[in-house]
Amino acid sequence: AQTVTQSQPEMSVQEAETVTLSCTYDTSESDYYLFWYKQPPSRQMILVIRQEAYKQQNATENRFSVNFQKAAKSFSLKISDSQLGDAAMYFCAYRPTLPYSGGGADGLTFGKGTHLIIQP
């Protein structure tokens, strides 16, 4: 079974600074997807960024970027120029790639989350 581990229950960063959230995972699959989701206090989960395991290039979305180390099974999220609106729970998630014949395990496996605090 796949597992996702987020070892930082809480992180704090000054506004405008850079912060990195850690995530490691365990899988025997060679092809899969990794995601970072943000869950603000309003509770709706919002996709921040995703990475396909077969791609060596790290994904970036504006101020958000990842450091994907497949051999180490590590997938960290870097937030640059932190803003007050970035304050939220951040969840790392894993999902195997579906076989083209259809079916298979399609549910996301989430870590326990990291609570990000932005200090003004």
Added chain:
Amino acid sequence: DTGVSQDPRHKITKRGQNVTFRCDPISEHNRLYWYRQTLGQGPEFLTYFQNEAQLEKSRLLSDRFSAERPKGSFSTLEIQRTEQGDSAMYLCASSLGGTLSVNQPQHFGDGTRLSIL
């Protein structure tokens, strides 16, 4: 695009009662997922549908839980004989996918918070 809609937002019930939640996915999405999230934890996968077919169920989905998606649009999640441990946020998500399509990300609703007295 109205997003994923869940109803009700909050449900308080006594232990032993049955409850039913509804999820309306994004209209063009053929896949629908249910997750459970307890306080301080990440969401845990329960089950998912592609159109009206329930393709996967987690071991977390005991026989007291049943999910349906009869016409491939909205879905319901029913919990029978509720227990204290069922108190959680129940999240619904939807996505667009198919046998040959690239996996699209899942979009989540606001969730239904269940409290068992």
